[in-house]
Amino acid sequence: MKALDDLTFDNRFARLGDGFSTHVLPEPIDAPRLVVASSAAMALLDLDPAVAQTPVFAELFGGHKLWAEAEPRAMVYSGHQFGSYNPQLGDGRGLLLGEVYNAAGEHWDLHLKGAGQTPYSRMGDGRAVLRSSIREFLASEALHALGIPSSRALCVIGSDTPVWREKQERAAMVLRLAPSHIRFGHFEYFYYTQKTELHQQLAEHVLKLHFPECQEQPEPYLAMFREIVERNAELIAKWQAYGFCHGVMNTDNMSILGITFDFGPFAFLDDFDAHFICNHSDHEGRYSFSNQVPIGQWNLSALAQALTPYISVEALRETLGLYLPLYQAHYLDLMRRRLGLTTAEDDDQKLVERLLQLMQNSGVDYTLFFRRLGDEPAVLAVAQLRDDFVDRAGFDAWADEYKARVEREGNASETQRRERMHAVNPLYILRNYLAQNAITAAESGDYSEVHRLHEVLSKPFEEQAGMEQYAQRPPDWGKHLEISCSS
Numbered sequence: 259m260k261a262l263d264d265l266t267f268d269n270r271f272a273r274l275g276d277g278f279s280t281h282v283l284p285e286p287i288d289a290p291r292l293v294v295a296s297s298a299a300m301a302l303l304d305l306d307p308a309v310a311q312t313p314v315f316a317e318l319f320g321g322h323k324l325w326a327e328a329e330p331r332a333m334v335y336s337g338h339q340f341g342s343y344n345p346q347l348g349d350g351r352g353l354l355l356g357e358v359y360n361a362a363g364e365h366w367d368l369h370l371k372g373a374g375q376t377p378y379s380r381m382g383d384g385r386a387v388l389r390s391s392i393r394e395f396l397a398s399e400a401l402h403a404l405g406i407p408s409s410r411a412l413c414v415i416g417s418d419t420p421v422w423r424e425k426q427e428r429a430a431m432v433l434r435l436a437p438s439h440i441r442f443g444h445f446e447y448f449y450y451t452q453k454t455e456l457h458q459q460l461a462e463h464v465l466k467l468h469f470p471e472c473q474e475q476p477e478p479y480l481a482m483f484r485e486i487v488e489r490n491a492e493l494i495a496k497w498q499a500y501g502f503c504h505g506v507m508n509t510d511n512m513s514i515l516g517i518t519f520d521f522g523p524f525a526f527l528d529d530f531d532a533h534f535i536c537n538h539s540d541h542e543g544r545y546s547f548s549n550q551v552p553i554g555q556w557n558l559s560a561l562a563q564a565l566t567p568y569i570s571v572e573a574l575r576e577t578l579g580l581y582l583p584l585y586q587a588h589y590l591d592l593m594r595r596r597l598g599l600t601t602a603e604d605d606d607q608k609l610v611e612r613l614l615q616l617m618q619n620s621g622v623d624y625t626l627f628f629r630r631l632g633d634e635p636a637v638l639a640v641a642q643l644r645d646d647f648v649d650r651a652g653f654d655a656w657a658d659e660y661k662a663r664v665e666r667e668g669n670a671s672e673t674q675r676r677e678r679m680h681a682v683n684p685l686y687i688l689r690n691y692l693a694q695n696a697i698t699a700a701e702s703g704d705y706s707e708v709h710r711l712h713e714v715l716s717k718p719f720e721e722q723a724g725m726e727q728y729a730q731r732p733p734d735w736g737k738h739l740e741i742s743c744s745s
Contacts (some may be wrong), residue, residue: 259306262314267327268365269356271440274463277456279331283324284353285374285384287417287429287667289319293392293700294411294708296399298437298716302410304360310413319433320415321373328356328368332376336450337443337510338560340544345450347443347510348378351386354439365467367439372431385421387416391430392708394521396696398434400688400715401518406496407489409436409519414708416700428701435520438468442561443510449564461568464514479568484577487558489516491581494554495588499596500684501527501624504538505741509560523741526687528732530617530624538742555581558649596628597660598636598679600667609663612656620648623731625687631680635672636664644716684718685729691736692728 272279295310309315317323332349339347339391353376355368371394372386391414401408412433419429440460449647465472465482467555475481493516503525504511504518511520525536532548540546545553558581562574574667586607594602617627629678631639640657647653670678688711696707714728722728 261306262309262312263325265303265325265327265358267304267325267356268359269327269328269329269697270365270463270467271333271354271357271367271438272329272331274459275459277453278460279333279349279354280377282330282332282353282374282376284321284330284355284370286321286373286483287415287419287431289418290316290322290415290431291417292316293388293414293416293430293705294712296395296411296712298402299399299410302360302364302366302435303358304410315413316415319370319413320417320431324386325356330355330373332378333439333444334378334447335441335443335510336447337508338446338557339508339510340540340542341556343446343450343585344510345573346378346447347380349376350379350382351376351384355673365437366435367437368412369434369436369439370431371434372429382514383421385419385429386431387421387423387427388430388701390522391432391691392697392700393524394432394434395707396688396693396712396715397521397524398518399712400718401502403716403718404684404687406500406502407433407493407515409439409513409517409518411435411656416705434519436513436515436517437587438464438470438513438515439519440464440514441510441512442512442557442564443508444514444563445564446509449567454567456502457567461511461565468515477569477573479627480573483562483565483569484580486514486516486561487577487581488584488603490514490554490558491584492588493518494550495585495592497532497550498547498589499592501530501547501687503527503534503536503545504543504550505540507550507553507557508715509557511576513563514561525690525741527624528689528737529621530614530620531625532614532730534626538741551582551585554585592682595682596679598632598664598667598675600670600678603663603666603700609656609659613660616647616649616652616656619652619721620646621648625684626729626731628683629680629729632683635675636661681719685721686714686718686725688715689732689736690739690741691732694739 295305330353334348352371353373357365359365395411395414398408398411415431417429421429469482472478474483506525523537534547535543640741696711699707714725
């Protein structure tokens with residue numbers, strides 16, 4: 259394992275030049291201190307987890323120190339925000355400190371969020387607050403543990419620096435990792451500003467470093483776009499299957515790698531509600547839970563427009579046409595597994611849709627229903643879950659179909675069924691009220707609940723002794739928390 263001084267930098271994006279980013283130094287926060295660190299994320303950099311407890315760790319990720327090999331850059335990009343094009347956005351409070359490669363040859367961006375003002379801060383102070391930093395840390399690591407592609411979070415550093423949002427809060431920094439922080443909005447920026455040479459340079463950079471296998475195809479950029487479509491179809495299928503709502507699916511928040519990042523007013527569903535809106539600023543419901551699927555396609559269409567210099571419109575349309583079938587195939591496969599089904603039948607889609615409608619009408623807890631469905635043999639499980647539904651007759655009809663469907667699966671033992679279902683149906687998810695409890699304690703200087711919640715969420719499928727309170731339905735107050743983009 260490595261010490262902090264042993265990290266090896268290879269700053270490939272910085273070498274693209276000043277047309278792509280601006281050199282900016284982090285603004286230090288006062289009295290930096292470790293709130294929480296992820297040993298799993300540290301392992302991606304081959305770092306010894308013990309270094310998180312050293313003073314230099316907080317100083318590095320609190321903006322006080324910098325590696326000699328680091329080249330902090332604020333990236334420029336644009337994007338469609340709530341459907342309207344904004345010609346210039348960029349890293350307004352984040353800095354790409356540099357790219358580190360590990361012993362396995364993997365490159366990881368070190369991106370420091372809350373690092374102060376940049377040329378792209380747009381009247382903002384460039385800071386992140388403790389609550390949003392904790393939420394991003396917990397969400398990044400929780401999604402990864404669920405098997406949902408995501409940026410990773412290495413640590414949160416707290417401070418005494420005051421910042422103003424709706425009230426006075428304390429500034430914090432979160433260090434996130436990803437193989438790339440290039441977004442759909444990067445391509446849009448150079449396309450709409452007609453910076454042809456830089457646009458071409460970006461496309462070559464992304465193709466070579468992040469989609470090298472596509473270089474062997476007859477049309478490399480078309481192959482790259484198809485891969486981006488496939489990855490995003492699978493990503494959003496996983497969001498939908500596990501009840502995750504991103505909240506701000508602007509094109510500048512969409513990764514060309516098909517990973518979840520730029521966490522803002524996200525939420526996991528408690529009671530199933532297809533129309534759930536997790537961002538209280540989203541008055542029209544553009545980014546509601548059910549709209550994530552069509553918005554994914556809309557965003558890919560925006561990226562396609564920015565790739566028209568390299569790919570024919572006909573080929574782009576044909577490739578975009580793959581999105582919904584790919585999404586549906588991934589989603590149905592996930593939902594079959596969540597129901598404990600290992601084979602495919604033609605009516606499985608209808609079986610899933612009828613269940614979700616029943617859950618919607620009765621306000622059934624989305625996560626706990628699937629977990630409990632695997633606790634017992636199908637006949638016993640549906641009998642025990644029946645009382646959660648207002649429409650008993652409707653649920654009974656569905657249960658009869660489900661039991662017959664399970665019967666046709668074959669002769670797997672109940673133990674095998676239980677293990678198979680529990681391997682895909684989490685017991686613990688990042689519910690908003692759990693995050694809020696951890697944040698409230700942290701704002702008083704007690705970080706123990708952040709640590710405990712992080713530990714529980716790192717093993718979401720395993721029943722953990724003494725952690726029953728994290729697997730409960732939320733209290734009424736916990737279902738109605740308003741989350742905004744203000745961070």
